[in-house]
Amino acid sequence: MNEIAISILRGINSVVGNYGWSIVVFTLFIRLLMLPFDYKSRVGMRKTAKIQPKVQALQAKYGKDQEKLNRKMSELYKEEKVSPLSGCLPMLISWPFIIWMWSAMRAVADEQVVRMVIELLKNNESMPVLESWLWIRNVWMPDSPFSSALPEFNSMRQVASNVWQNLMTTDTIATLPEQFRTLTVESFSSANLNATLQSIYDFLKTTPVYIEHGGELPGWNINFFIIQVSLMKEANGLFLLPIFSCVSQFLMTKMTGQQQPTADASGQQAQSTMKMMNWFFPIFSLWICAQYNGAFALYWVTSNVIMMFTTLFINRYLDKKEEKEKDLVSVEGSVK
Numbered sequence: 001m002n003e004i005a006i007s008i009l010r011g012i013n014s015v016v017g018n019y020g021w022s023i024v025v026f027t028l029f030i031r032l033l034m035l036p037f038d039y040k041s042r043v044g045m046r047k048t049a050k051i052q053p054k055v056q057a058l059q060a061k062y063g064k065d066q067e068k069l070n071r072k073m074s075e076l077y078k079e080e081k082v083s084p085l086s087g088c089l090p091m092l093i094s095w096p097f098i099i100w101m102w103s104a105m106r107a108v109a110d111e112q113v114v115r116m117v118i119e120l121l122k123n124n125e126s127m128p129v130l131e132s133w134l135w136i137r138n139v140w141m142p143d144s145p146f147s148s149a150l151p152e153f154n155s156m157r158q159v160a161s162n163v164w165q166n167l168m169t170t171d172t173i174a175t176l177p178e179q180f181r182t183l184t185v186e187s188f189s190s191a192n193l194n195a196t197l198q199s200i201y202d203f204l205k206t207t208p209v210y211i212e213h214g215g216e217l218p219g220w221n222i223n224f225f226i227i228q229v230s231l232m233k234e235a236n237g238l239f240l241l242p243i244f245s246c247v248s249q250f251l252m253t254k255m256t257g258q259q260q261p262t263a264d265a266s267g268q269q270a271q272s273t274m275k276m277m278n279w280f281f282p283i284f285s286l287w288i289c290a291q292y293n294g295a296f297a298l299y300w301v302t303s304n305v306i307m308m309f310t311t312l313f314i315n316r317y318l319d320k321k322e323e324k325e326k327d328l329v330s331v332e333g334s335v336k
Contacts, residue, residue: 005104019112020133023105023295027302030101035310042314047082054080101299109295110159112140114167117151117200121176124207136237136294143237143294146229150214153201155293157194164188179203239290241297246286248304253281255311 013022062069130138137149187196216230289297
């Protein structure tokens with residue numbers, strides 16, 4: 001299944017010619033596939049929200065008798081033709097698509113990082129061809145002024161050992177600088193990967209291309225309390241995608257939260273949890289998009305933006321549909 005998604009992404013790239021824009025198109029394609037689930041989820045949330053006054057009345061009346069309350073609630077849901085899971089179930093069904101897409105992007109990104117390292121080891125005097133996108137020099141590295149466009153140790157370490165083993169074949173190793181020709185496929189196993197990558201990265205930092213394009217700016221070490229970062233001579237990005245991911249995630253979380261019914265006995269607790277989520281998810285989004293490659297951050301931002309537009313579209317469509325139904329009922333009532 002993962003191979004299908006990878007083939008789709010590569011197929012899009014063969015037409016578009018740029019992985020940054022290919023990820024945008026790929027994300028749009030997946031979000032359109034999930035649109036029916038998003039629609040059903042919004043409809044379910046609205047139905048659940050509409051019966052909240054009745055739910056409250058039942059809780060006030062039978063709150064001390066949990067067994068009877070559960071029975072009455074079940075009767076209410078059946079009478080109103082509403083499922084308690086109607087808002088959540090479509091979203092849960094859509095999760096495999098999200099995991100499917102993420103796995104495909106990670107597989108492509110990991111492969112690109114390894115191929116770039118191999119290219120740098122073979123030819124360490126000239127800058128390799130980078131996969132740029134708008135302000136980002138290399139989408140396989142983080143969009144940050146604190147990150148180089150060339151592979152860094154953290155980026156190399158994020159690649160799974162099996163990817164290294166698949167690409168660092170005996171024939172490939174034979175073309176590397178002499179000091180690395182003693183490496184074997186086993187050198188890239190989980191147990192040995194860290195030490196192997198450290199030796200490769202230490203070598204890369206001494207090469208002409210890395211000294212010229214991948215070094216740090218002297219005197220620009222910045223301490224952010226728990227972490228220390230350094231500005232690069234040639235920064236890979238402007239930190240815009242992590243910021244956009246944070247802002248879009250905040251807006252998306254607020255929009256989703258407004259759809260959630262909270263007017264019940266545990267409403268205050270639910271609202272308190274939602275307020276916490278309103279800040280947790282954007283901060284988490286900022287953190288992970290700052291740490292991981294620009295391709296992932298681009299997917300995250302694109303997905304959030306598409307979800308916001310589809311949510312607005314679905315809500316507007318449902319609002320108009322409800323207005324028409326009310327007008328129809330009003331007309332029928334006046335005729336009678």
